[in-house]
Amino acid sequence: MIANESYKVYVPCDTTAASVGADRVAGRLIDEAQQRGISLQIVRNGSRGMFWLEPLVEVVTEQGRVAYGPVRPADVASLFEADFLRGGSHALQLGLTSEIPYLKNQERLTFARVGLIDPLSISDYEAYGGFVGLRKAIDMPPNGIVAAVKGSGLRGRGGAAFPTGIKWQTVLDTAADQKYIVCNADEGDSGTFADRMLMEGDPYCLIEGMIIAGLGVGATIGYIYLRSEYPRCWTILNEAIAYARAANFLGENILGSGRHFELEVRLGAGAYICGEETALLESLEGKRGEVRAKPPLPAVSGLFGKPTVVNNVITLASVPIILSCGPEFYHDYGLGRSRGTLTLQLAGNIKYPGLIEKAFGMTLKELLYDYGGGSASGRPIRAVQAGGPLGAYVPAKDFDMPIDYEAFMERGAMVGHGGIVAFDDSVDMLKMARFAMEFCVEESCGKCTPCRIGSVRGVEVIDKIAAGKERSEKVEGFGGLWGTMKDGFLCAMGGMTPFPVVSALKHFPEDFGLGPNE
């Protein structure tokens, strides 16, 4: 009986899991099973998003999936000795995956399937509620689809938090012979990886969201603009699109509905600014990624001058569940004008880094300590940067603020794409401020002078402050520079780069050699 038994083991194919050895662990598992004459099926799933436990190996047992981690290749033999295939006890055994508090206390709507399924299996996807939203959308009028997205309260998860349904309505109402759906998968903010995890762990969810968007606004062509720093996403997305096309979810006459939608992945080329929607469109058109003036809005005149929906990965991937469970279901999560769930990404100097999807409203403190477990170094967390390299530094005294768009804005910070990077008390805030300006020097597209030149001047001013020359005067001068950058820009890059610098100056003046009131 034992000889004929077949075991199912999950080993993530996710970039982060692989970056700490998941591929080698999978290889060792196969070799070891072969040597022992055991029949083993290895499924390469997405990551559960508990990165301190990666590579996280899961075994299917009668009680459910039992987790082991972090597993090194050298641990594999001892796992077999401990009879891990039947959930045997071992120093790395973590119990049932679904019972791990970090995961259990989350509210996973958009990430419901990530880590659970084989990312490329359409039958897995459908077994866990996939394509239900699409099947409903096919029977709905375009206005009904757009109304559902509006009713859900979904706002753009890329950072700008613009109401998605209103954007779609504009595209729907603009008559044109061709419209486009563009997915912004140029996730360039440091400390963010939710887009990547979703594309690697549940690519059909994004594909389904894009098809529904196409049906909603009358677009028949979609592009996923993927950053080149994500090689695994490139492979997985292209395979998923091929399978989806073969199963008639893409292409002509989708599921016999008479509607069609084509989808293609396009690779970026290492330009942060292409995460800005108009620069992204320029890049898709084959040009330098320089931002465009708005108006016209992309919803009216976007890709190749046609009405275009440009949405972030998580925004589009949130659409299927809104259609399948209804807008009210989604709207019931969250608070105020921030509805639904937010996928927070906890990184940097933190004990338990990972992805946490929760309804809006958790405080930073809960996130950093209840989930994150404090800093990895064991020293106090001094500051976090929220919302990427253009986001403000938030000091420890503000960790009690709830994570929602408006509460953050009130305190001069932003949620952005949900990335939270923690720093302990060894951080030099002057260095971080300088880095923010240096980043802008590197990544400015060059179109607007205040951003192109202002960032260079910003680095110089900070260097002068560091050298101790006329500190207060320089800081004052910086205020003028900030004003010019903030007012003289076309996109968020120039306008927001001063945020990390100004917040660092305001909350950590001692790092700049200044007294608290200077």
Added chain:
Amino acid sequence: MGNDSTRIAAIADKHRSRPGATLPILHDIQAEYGYIPDEAVPIVAETLNLSRAEIHGVITFYADFRTTPPGRHIVQVCRGEACQAKGGEALEEHAKKKLGVDFHETTADQNVTLEPVFCLGNCGCSPSVRVGDEILGRVDAERFNELLDELRGKEQR
């Protein structure tokens, strides 16, 4: 030369009918040669009915496209904030010192080109390094040295 022109023209031609084909063509040329040879510029321009200046402008705008041959391996060290919070800066310094080159330079033996990168999306296991299409997490000086040994091949040990 003539042979390369034919190959480049064939790559460009494959994408000719795609809207906004510039980036896909340049990516394919770089995949073939490791960089964008000068002679590609007029060929791509002609294929897409654009000016050479426009193609040159695109090549120079994007950090990925290089106009000179790189070393056998391209090693990218992440400079994102999440990596800095976990000792990324020390890793950058170590990498430069160990290889004896600055960012954007190639070792004298042509083995490694060192590049900075702004975020590999591996922020949960920082600091991160990318080699080819492989991304490594939790990289410290020791792991970096091991990586260089692997890239150099075992025979030099």
